[in-house]
Amino acid sequence: MSTNHANADRIVLTGLSARGYHGLLPFERTEGQLFTADVTVFLGERGTAVAAVTDSLDDAVNYVDIAREVVGVIEGEPVGLLETLAERISDAVLALPRVSAVEVTVHKPQAPLDVAFDDVSVSIARDADSAAEMTPAAEPGAVAPAAEPVAESRPVVEPLAQPDVEPAAVQPAEAGAAQPTVPAEAPVVPELPDVPDLAAGTPVPAAPLAAPPAAPAGGPLPAGPVAPSESGVAQPPAVAPTGTPEAPAAAPVPEAAVAPVPPQPPVDPLTVRPQAPAQLVIALGGNVGGVVPSLRTAVNTLRQTDGITVTTVAPLARTAAVVSDGVEQPDYLNTVVLATTTLSPREVLAVCQGLEAAAGRVRTRPQGPRTLDADIITYEGVTSTDPELTLPHPRAAQRAFVLVPWAQADPFAEIGDQSVAALAESAPDRDGVRWLALDWLDSDHLPALPTGQYVAPPEAEPEPVAPVEPEAAVVPESAAPVEPVAPAEPEAAPSADADPAEAARAVPAEPEQAAQQQPVVPAAPAQPVPVEPARPEPIAPAQAEPVVPPQPDQNQPEPPAAPRFSGDGDAAGADAGEWTAPPAWNDVIGRNGRDL
Ligand SMILES: Nc1ncnc2c1ncn2[C@@H]1O[C@H](COP(=O)(O)OP(=O)(O)OP(=O)(O)O)[C@@H](O)[C@H]1O
Ligand SMILES: Nc1nc2c(c(=O)[nH]1)N=C(CO)CN2
Incomplete structure (x- = not known):
């Protein structure tokens, strides 16, 4: 975010949520999952001053429009990376009249991580000027504007609350995955493994249940109230259990970045606890x-x-x-x-x-x-x-x-x-x-x-x-x-x-x-x-x-x-x-x- 917006009037929307089909893994494209965006919209030179006087929506930026744009992007054309999604949201919001700059954080709380975590997010800040400088032919979000300071243009990936993450489990996944539309230097902060996965990874099944292979549909279940285990938070259940998720071959990850995880049978998503309530x-x-x-x-x-x-x-x-x-x-x-x-x-x-x-x-x-x-x-x-x-x-x-x-x-x-x-x-x-x-x-x-x-x-x-x-x-x-x-x-x-x-x-x-x-x-x-x-x-x-x-x-x-x-x-x-x-x-x- 440009510092010249620091004191600008703004509209803030947090927790804009919708189902999207973004991600690198095949099942993410077919099943979809929850994406949430926080958006701070900086208003132009006159900020809210005119609207505050006229009390007319005509002179304001309608937050309904902002929300619609954001949700439209989330529900729209699937992209591979959170970075791309954030960029597209930024572009859509900047296209609204009277918007001079925007900060966007995109959350993917159900990302297919094989470790306990609360959330993973990417934050970017863009202003209308830098957006205008972007190559017109470029995919929105594909190329960070050269004129923009690196500190502003580089997405910040924030895996949250992951105290138990083993170092080996933290892999550049989405970021490291070969994505033709993303400049090599863009996502430099390693994102938690947005990869592996239901098929070859090791999601953490709900504690009281048997290990995934031993928990067939209809298998024995605890017959009473179940207390969740501390470590039982695992990858999201936003997957139809009938489909066997494909191996992550379609989401190439640099060889050296892949933790040596032995192949395992698919997990029954119905046994997986949500990462957020x-x-x-x-x-x-x-x-x-x-x-x-x-x-x-x-x-x-x-x-x-x-x-x-x-x-x-x-x-x-x-x-x-x-x-x-x-x-x-x-x-x-x-x-x-x-x-x-x-x-x-x-x-x-x-x-x-x-x-x-x-x-x-x-x-x-x-x-x-x-x-x-x-x-x-x-x-x-x-x-x-x-x-x-x-x-x-x-x-x-x-x-x-x-x-x-x-x-x-x-x-x-x-x-x-x-x-x-x-x-x-x-x-x-x-x-x-x-x-x-x-x-x-x-x-x-x-x-x-x-x-x-x-x-x-x-x-x-x-x-x-x-x-x-x-x-x-x-x-x-x-x-x-x-x-x-x-x-x-x-x-x-x-x-x-x-x-x-x-x-x-x-x-x-x-x-x-x-x-x-x-x-x-x-x-x-x-x-x-x-x-x-x-x-x-x-x-x-x-x-x-x-x-x-x-x-x-x-x-x-x-x-x-x-x-x-x-x-x-x-x-x-x-x-x-x-x-x-x-x-x-x-x-x-x-x-x-x-x-x-
Ligand atoms: N969403 C669901 N909620 C509860 N049970 C379900 C659900 N989907 C499938 N089942 C299965 O349905 C089986 C039969 O449930 P139940 O005896 O309650 O059916 P029912 O009440 O006769 O009919 P209905 O499902 O139409 O209400 C259960 O053994 C359960 O495993
Ligand atoms: N009115 C009513 N009818 C039913 C109900 C029910 O709960 N209410 N449950 C059924 C089977 O679950 C079948 N029929």
Whole structure:
């Protein structure tokens, strides 16, 4: 940076992050990884003076434009070196009006190093004059301007926080790799080995897991919370596990600079811990037993798990069961936990499976009823098609029972570049989201309705079927058309005093949508049903509490007949098949699923 800008007005943006495909290794070009840029933009002669007076963006440099330029370069044409990336960012920012100089630091925190490290970055400083002096034909960033003082033009590569790095492990990698567009003298500071690598290098797998070759997909995993080891930070997991990373032959490194590392089998990237805490989204749900205590226990366990930091817990949603086999199920309670983690993806999966086991989950069939389901929805920077751990979760983007609470917790969340909030509204089961409870973790007064099935009002005049036993009787709320479910705004969430009948009215309006959902049971039976308070799960947490039973609606008219419904996806009430009494809600919530 030129010293004449030292006191200049400036705009500073830090941590501008995007996924890029820069690097010398083939998998970096195919899988991509996180790049972050810090940019200090020095303003021209008048600095911010004019804008400060006019208060008009027309007289300012819009930081939105700066961010767009930077992210555009990161997401744009892949380059091999951080130096090149920094130069291109510098060029793009300098091209903005009123920018006189710029300082750029590019971070690559997931660089494929085979040692523990926090970050690697390249910093450059450029001013508009020196940029203009650059050879027009040259690739941006390819050639440092001759007129620029070396001290200013030379990229500074800063491997950070690497106290344990063995000298032999520090290799000129990106810098030393033959790059035709980079002048030989440019990157003189050795960069940590941005090379080797998944294929021939020695990334540090997560400590509790077996060595990479011994950690096949689906291999044994620790069944409970996992504490990260001090030294377990390793190369980033931004690699699809299905592809075998190629040997680094494509990234030639000077012979003498290569540490003698014996060839090793590829590492399963899902066993690798992130170098910086990775964003994590976990979905929790259950429809059997004491679901609320189970969910609370799961959240508390996550909070207490070393290597996981829970940042947000979404509202609790009551949702119609989404099933693939047409077999009816009680409604679910669902929530989503946002966290950061220093655990590897497989370690997080092990934690999730530990939560399920602790909740007494027994797998009956795929997507069957369960005391607790804990799925990893996204793990920052990791995509995987491994059936043992598919990331992002392959069905999450179509599941309102995940998307709705997730969007409540993070309105700007994205999955696969799509807005979670937008997906939530169009998800097929959107109308099956009956309500949300905001304070479900702490409230002594849970919404009146626990899980339990809900029957949509029959559409056609129901034919009498069989006399309905009072215990088994389930009563349609109304045979009249009902209002569609209101968008799940937090304000609309029922309070602890919510009227069960009110919630019961929240049924799908569309017959087709109703047909996609489970046959449902009225939440507010006309006659009181024997209600057992929910017994805590065996592993119930200290604050486990019985769920408030629904109150019968005394104003409810007697039903003319038991509702008919189809278990095979026909519209509720339109099926001529045998009517079966679904389990009353208290069967589900209070008896730990024994009657299912
Ligand atoms: N992202 C993921 N999160 C959790 N489990 C996953 C994930 N990807 C794959 N799996 C695997 O899925 C297997 C089945 O999980 P589970 O029994 O919870 O499925 P399910 O709940 O019936 O269906 P769904 O996955 O549609 O929610 C697990 O053994 C696990 O290894
Ligand atoms: N509403 C709802 N439906 C489901 C759920 C769930 O959590 N909520 N989980 C499933 C399998 O994981 C299948 N169906």
